[in-house]
Amino acid sequence: MSALTDLGVAAIRNGVRDGEFSAREVAEAFNTAVAGADALNAFIVKTPEHALTAADAADKARAAGETLKPLAGVPIGMKDLFATKGVQTTAASRILEGFKPEYESTVSHKLWDAGAGMLGKLNLDQFAMGSSNETSYFGNVISPWRRGEGDTTPLAPGGSSGGSSAAIAARLCPAATGTDTGGSIRQPAAFTGISGIKPTYGRCSRWGVVAFASSLDQAGPMARDVRDCAILLEAMAGFDPKDSTSLDMAVPNWEAGLSADLRGKRVGIPAEYRMDGTPAEIEALWQQGIAWLKDAGAEIVEVSLPHTKYALPAYYIIAPAEASSNLARYDGVRYGLRELADGQNLQDMYAATRAAGFGDEVKRRILIGTYVLSAGFYDAYYTQAQKVRTLIARDFDNAWSQCDLLLTPTAPSAAFGLGEKVDPLAMYLNDVFTVPASLAGVPAMSVPGGLDAGGLPLGLQIIGKPFDEQGVLNAGLAIEQRAGFTARPKAWW
């Protein structure tokens, strides 16, 4: 039998249910793996007791002959953007160091209610702002992947959910939560050879999730296969009266609906995603993905999303604008850091606290956001960006008259080395393929497709119509079955 830490969510759930192993054995195995992987810096806080308590509850329920909860015996990682009662929640920022919420986010609450346990709080880019996990106050996350035998260059696990992606790829947890504002689930999934889905905006409650850009932020699962993503998403999604943009819709049974038979489905290939400078290997993988979906029965159609090139600049107005507003709450009064020198007044305290508490990238985005919202510039930047966002969403609406799904690469490159991208703008361009779906609020998923010449994973992105997570998951499954992606990082940590 393989190691317990090699098992995914479904295998653990079924194994615990069938008595092949106890939930406690599973939790202990993952706790040991987490404790031995400090070199990856994937966790900000470890919570082995939380995982064991949930495991013991699962074992006790099974011994008593009770029907087990959907995630009974499954330990997971929790991105440190979700408020967890009594457990430090920082968004990877100094300004929240030591903050222990008195409440539980809706998504984490639902996961615990479903029987899951928590292995710890996962590192991320500070306030989820970044694509490489280099902006965390608690240090970089190192990808478990390396370029090849003997190459020890530390690589980015992607971002912002880089602790999640690194931990799952390194078998420190079978699955984890992520959040996605412009690609923060999909790009790290692609960089580390795992799967992740951003559902339709509003599927998962934002209540208790540290806010970055509220009109874009969406939680979703990350795991090593499509089925595990479906299982976790079912537990995370659902209407929440505490989130004003929560969708008041029933949560489908996505796992039961999984089918890799794509006959009758039309998959669009957007011409505008073919960009200059995209490596040939990514173009080749895209063509391979098209062949796989054809093999699964789908019809391939060429489509156009004419405003694609404006998605990134629109995003880098809208997201910082919302961030500058959301992050106004960190003022040194109610929670978190306070910097106050003798003789300073309240205004001095605000400015000193925020200067000391926010990292460089967070400050950069707050300043951009403040600038584009300031008097005299608001219409030229912010209103224009929101109009462009309407046009981008309209592009997708028009595409749906020709197709049911879209297939694109997830990222324009494989994982890059930490410290290799120093220009902020060059870093932003890494989100070129993921941002449009975020602006349109539609579900999108990354699944591993293959490896590049250096042995690093590459991902394919499937984008679907609003509320059609099932269609996205099914196309993901069709690719997964044909790609036969079994590569994994060799343990060096």
Added chain:
Amino acid sequence: MSVDTATVKKVASLARIAISDADAERLAPELNNIVGWIEQLGEVDTKDVAPMTAVIPNTLRLRADVITEGNQRDAVLANAPQGEHGFFTVPKVVE
């Protein structure tokens, strides 16, 4: 429109972030680069296009005007950097 050091300082002051002269000088070209890049949005014809308000159509719900989770003073104050006698405390603001 180009972002100079004075603009950076003004924006930082609006955002309540203390900033040194050296930081302002370092940030000005960075922000200028980013703002220059986002200005390409100006070339998009948006005549008769309404700005996006809700990405997924949704109605804003109303709820009964009642207390849902009251009597939580200690929990509310539990993470305050400084709290006294059941209040958040800040430096004196009125002389």
